[in-house]
Amino acid sequence: MITDARSRGMDVTTESYPYTMGMTSIQAAMFDHKEEEPATYYASLLWPATGEHLTKESFLEYRKQGGMVIVPGNTPENVHAAVVSPLTMIASDGFLSKGQGHPRTAGTYALVLGRYVREEKALDLMTALNKMTLMPAQRLEKRAPMFKEKGRIRVGADADITVFDANRVIDKATYEKPARYSEGIQFVLVNGVPVVKDGQLVGGVVPGRAARAPILQ
Secondary structure, rough: HHHHHHHOOOOOOEOOOOOOOEEOOOHHHHHOOOOOOOHHHOOEEOOOOOOOOOOHHHHHHHHOOOOEEEEEEEOHHHHHHHOOOEEEEEOOOEEEEOOOOOHHHHHHHHHHHHHHHOOOOOOHHHEEEEEEEEHHHHHHOOHHHHHHHOOOOOOOOOOEEEEOOOOOEEEEHHHHHOOOEOOOOEEEEEEEEEEOOOOOOOOOOOOOOOOOOOOOO
């Protein structure tokens, strides 16, 4: 679909994270009229706040309560095709609340570098890094000029740098333990300030800046 749109002159791209499961609100419309499903349907849903797979009873209770739920999202084959496509950027919209959420929050980039690059050799290292850095920056700089200083290592650019061991980097986050740190990442700098040092999170530093775009009239 995207390739066809681009062949007709449309400026279309996409992004993907390397997981078959997604996360959404349990009160979303997709769950309307799901009160009488087989037990296997409810068991396919994971409540990240407790790590439990749901039953009909817990599904109905959490629907009343509200919150985020892990849901089946795609097949491994489709995820693989999306990640390796030259049109796809690697991205994650995940978040954690009290250490619970989706593993894409902590593991997306290390998973791609460890599995797709090193283990499967489905992507070469520079292509994977481009998908994570320069491609998104170039896409966003059309609306937010500050991204012209992102996604590149050069004099004058923002010093947002990750230092990792390509022979060791791998994700450790799981659906049950989504906040696990990845292995093989020694340093992360944001605007030149270390937020990860010697593989450990640095506390008390918040060097990030909001990325703002001008309001269109």
